[in-house]
Amino acid sequence: MPASQPLRIALMGAGAMGRQHQATIARQPDAALCAIADPGDGGQAFAAELGVPAYRDPHALLAAERPDAAIIATPNALHVAGALDCLAAGVPALIEKPVGVSLEEVAALVTAARGHSTPLLVGHHRRHNPLIGRARELLADGVLGELTNVTALWQLHKPDDYFAAPWRRTPGNGMLHTNLIHDLDLLRHLCGEIIEVQAMTSQRLRGLPYADTVALTLRFASGALGTLNASDTASAPWSWELASGENSAYPQQPDQPCYLLAGTTGALALPQLRLWRYADEPHWHAPLVDEAVTPDASTALDRQFAHFIAVVRGEALPLIGVEDAARTLALIDAVERAAARGRTSQPHYPWEA
Ligand SMILES: NC(=O)c1ccc[n+]([C@@H]2O[C@H](COP(=O)([O-])OP(=O)(O)OC[C@H]3O[C@@H](n4cnc5c(N)ncnc54)[C@H](O)[C@@H]3O)[C@@H](O)[C@H]2O)c1
Incomplete structure (x- = not known):
């Protein structure tokens, strides 16, 4: 899309973090919020307050709005499904952390993302500080x-x-x-x-x-x-x-x-x-x-979002893509195994098997 036009950004999940993303989008002249998907009444009311179309189902939003990009700020267990939906629709996405909950679901996302030209950035915003x-x-x-x-x-x-x-x-x-x-x-x-x-x-x-x-x-x-x-x-x-x-x-x-x-x-x-x-x-x-x-x-979220715009426009590679974020999640998995067994654990990367 031409760099002169603001990107149309869809927000999936308008809770505490989604609202921080909305504020970040509002500060960025190269992008505009185009719609919100959130099954909750709070999310619907927030969309009405902002005057953007509201959907309860992210699929319906993707089909009707065809956004240039999406931000996924849903509960953790919905990140992978949301990212797979965005990949299927060819919509670049900024996925909140953690990239997923289980290593198995994240391995499926890593594999899907590898074969796709649609970029995915994971919201480890502190890296942008x-x-x-x-x-x-x-x-x-x-x-x-x-x-x-x-x-x-x-x-x-x-x-x-x-x-x-x-x-x-x-x-x-x-x-x-x-x-x-x-x-x-x-x-x-x-x-x-x-x-x-x-x-x-x-x-x-x-x-x-x-x-x-x-x-x-x-x-x-x-x-x-x-x-x-x-x-x-x-x-x-x-x-x-x-x-x-x-x-x-x-x-x-x-x-x-x-x-x-x-x-x-x-x-x-x-x-x-x-x-x-x-x-x-x-x-x-x-x-x-x-x-x-x-x-x-104080600028980490703004810098992350500016980076996301560059990623969507094909001007930058994601600073942290799903595979890199999956390696961080693999540490949580290793911690849980180590605590359960009472002995040291190494992280597993099932997508490399
Ligand atoms: N980067 C950060 O520093 C940071 C900070 C806080 C939260 N987060 C992450 O952001 C995500 C959301 O956290 P939160 O604190 O905003 O939670 P929250 O509960 O405040 O908001 C979640 C929102 O998602 C909505 N939702 C539920 N199912 C949905 C669906 N299928 N489609 C669309 N929306 C749906 C809920 O109705 C709710 O409005 C979590 O993954 C969390 O880890 C990141």
Whole structure:
């Protein structure tokens, strides 16, 4: 389609995240929301408020509107079906994370997407954050030397009403699939592939059919070791949400890091981009000096959407396609196996078999 015309974007799922996408579309002159599909009355009312056509069924929307692209912000278990529908209709899609719930369904999507020219982007929007780009540059430049340890924290307190939506109380929709998928994806993006995990998980505080607290140990392909220590029932300031400034819905604790990357010649605290190094040779009696640069962190969703437009127009390849996102999901699967068996697990990639 001509670059001069705004892309007609359909929104599948107009809940909390879908509305953030609508706001992002509204800020972008190269695109316009053309319709909403949502079976819920809230989604229908939102479409009426915006003055765009409303559908209860995404198939009906795709057939009637023939959008240039779609954003899939439905509950996790509907992502794969939505993406397959978009592929069948030849409509490029931005699929919210996680790319799916089970590795089996995602393997089918990876296989389908491979044989298709219609691009799919997965909504791991943190990869689009400029500070992550800067951190990757520092790592690629070897500023930290050989990576030794990765420490990641995601500890905050979800309110009880977050769990009011029935889909959020079912397996595949807990902290691992919905939240830690972001952190594991960023750790892969920053530090390389994770090849082995050990996991202790607990679901004692919420009594829901998934973990509310986890302690994970990670082995990276580079040889570095890491931990991710997380809970959605903790009153604590250590999480990407509270530290990064990406989403103004969260109060900010900008001085508190959530990722600590240590290497033989330096260490980096994120999201502050605080770099620690010895002024001279590394020595435990010598003082470490630090410096910090903090680029604007509030633009990740806008940058993701601008990237999506470029992908739809054929000007860029997806920064994270379904296969890459499936590799992140494979870590959740490995964590669940490790926790169930009480021993280390390696991620499986069934689409490679
Ligand atoms: N990228 C992020 O940081 C981020 C943040 C929050 C949520 N999410 C993801 O966004 C997705 C939605 O989460 P949410 O918090 O908006 O949930 P939500 O419950 O607030 O909204 C989901 C919406 O989907 C609608 N829906 C249900 N079935 C549908 C169907 N078949 N077709 C179209 N719409 C349908 C529901 O009626 C509801 O309006 C989840 O996959 C979640 O993981 C991503």
